[in-house]
Amino acid sequence: NAGVTQTPKFRVLKTGQSMTLLCAQDMNHEYMYWYRQDPGMGLRLIHYSVGEGTTAKGEVPDGYNVSRLKKQNFLLGLESAAPSQTSVYFCASSYWGTSGRYEQYFGPGTRLTVT
């Protein structure tokens, strides 16, 4: 199993450009998440999904959109990139909250720089 994979690994954008980050998991997890990690800030939740076709806002959703058209994929979009969105982005997935299995599995991250 590949676990959780993220594409791309690195990206440099100019202010105002758009891009989509792709997350894929092969563990049949119901829940998927997008986080950003900035120095000294820990991980902050951007958006999450509790199942195919559903999405919900996290702690820092502004400037981002997400879609979960297929159970195994979770896409994070930046419509008009800003320097404040320079960060490392992590995708994660987990089982149902009622399954008793609460741990999250993380991808390797995407390092995004907006100039």
Place this chain on the structure above:
Amino acid sequence: SQQGEEDPQALSIQEGENATMNCSYKTSINNLQWYRQNSGRGLVHLILIRSNEREKHSGRLRVTLDTSKKSSSLLITASRAADTASYFCATPNFGNEKLTFGTGTRLTIIP
């Protein structure tokens, strides 16, 4: 807002010594989790302790939970250079849909 706060922010110890890091949280929880992050990598789940447990062991890891003080500790015994990483505690919301992570403890093991 951060639910979990780790202490200390950074810790350096000699190889072979024990490392202890602490986590405090604010609201009632039904479990608390610890994760490790090696430099430039994603987080890896280490251990979960449920609210009705006071202590849990996994290999060289020992986790304690004190729900009355809303605090947890992670002890790594007989540390190794490979334990150099950042360690995060994480707590779930009521429905276990999402986690809130602390800011982490950066542990450096000196060979």
